[in-house]
Amino acid sequence: MDEQRADAEHEALVADVFSAACASRAVLEHVTGRWGVLALAALNDGVFRFNALRRRVQGVSEKMLAQTLQTLERDGFVHRDARPTIPPHVEYSLTPAGQEVARRLLALIEVLEAGVPEVMAAQARYDEAKGA
Amino acid sequence: MDEQRADAEHEALVADVFSAACASRAVLEHVTGRWGVLALAALNDGVFRFNALRRRVQGVSEKMLAQTLQTLERDGFVHRDARPTIPPHVEYSLTPAGQEVARRLLALIEVLEAGVPEVMAAQARYDEAKGA
DNA sequence: GGATGTACTAACTTTTAGAAAGTACCAACT
DNA sequence: AGTTGGTACTTTCTAAAAGTTAGTACATCC
Secondary structure, three states: OHHHHHHHHHHHHHOOOOOOOOHHHHHHHHHHOHHHHHHHHHHOOOOEEHHHHHHHOOOOOHHHHHHHHHHHHHOOOEEEEEEOOOOOEEEEEEOHHHHHHHHHHHHHHHHHHHHHHHHHHHHHHHHHHHHO | OHHHHHHHHHHHHHOOOOOOOOHHHHHHHHHHOHHHHHHHHHHOOOOEEHHHHHHHOOOOOHHHHHHHHHHHHHOOOEEEEEEOOOOOEEEEEEOHHHHHHHHHHHHHHHHHHHHHHHHHHHHHHHHHHHHO
């Protein structure tokens, strides 16, 4: 029991995503969540207002975009600049930490986009093997 | 309408994750899904059997691990080697495409794990500003 | 003066994830 | 000889997450 506690604490310190309780697991989920990835990737192209971002990230609902941006702002990856005007004017951008993360995400997205034809071929092969 | 159709087709061809209908969006979700990331990252360390992988990726249920591995196998990122013995013996490993993806994921995970203290600080600042 | 646009929030519904038990089979232990 | 344990899943049921819709509080355009 003491060993388990010690292990848990140690893993928390070294930040191991494979440990369920580690804070890095939560951060990973915010960043790689369905809309988190796309929001960060979109913001890599510059400053966006709420609805502009919503048009860019096709298919996201207002609720989920607001929620995602709040989470990423809380984690320090996104900067929210709200001007107290009417109608409201809010600008979203990446913080330096957010830029670091977005760069890695874009590297991933690029290899995935390039690999789409091979993935489609692999899927066809798999489905045929299962169906037949 | 013709324009929209042309746009959709064009985006499908160039593989744009921001387009909701694009196949790359689905692949991205498989790879960056809650358990997809961790499965790929774990398999980067070598060959694993089902239950060994389950112990490595702490917190995953049997159902979700099986589902995740099936999706990744279908996409051609994971190789499944089942020996028809009793009791069953199944080995999971990364394909070359899977290794490419896993490398980018690990790069991301590394910056996130390193950034955990700053994220925690940002969260504390955010919560204090909201609470006060 | 009704429609539209801004950035959300709240209530409600649908989809998905997770927890627990079941399956099929054999080996070892009792 | 029967119970336990291990393998790799699948199925069922429930709890949590995501998505849809409507509403807010203005201001400007037509």
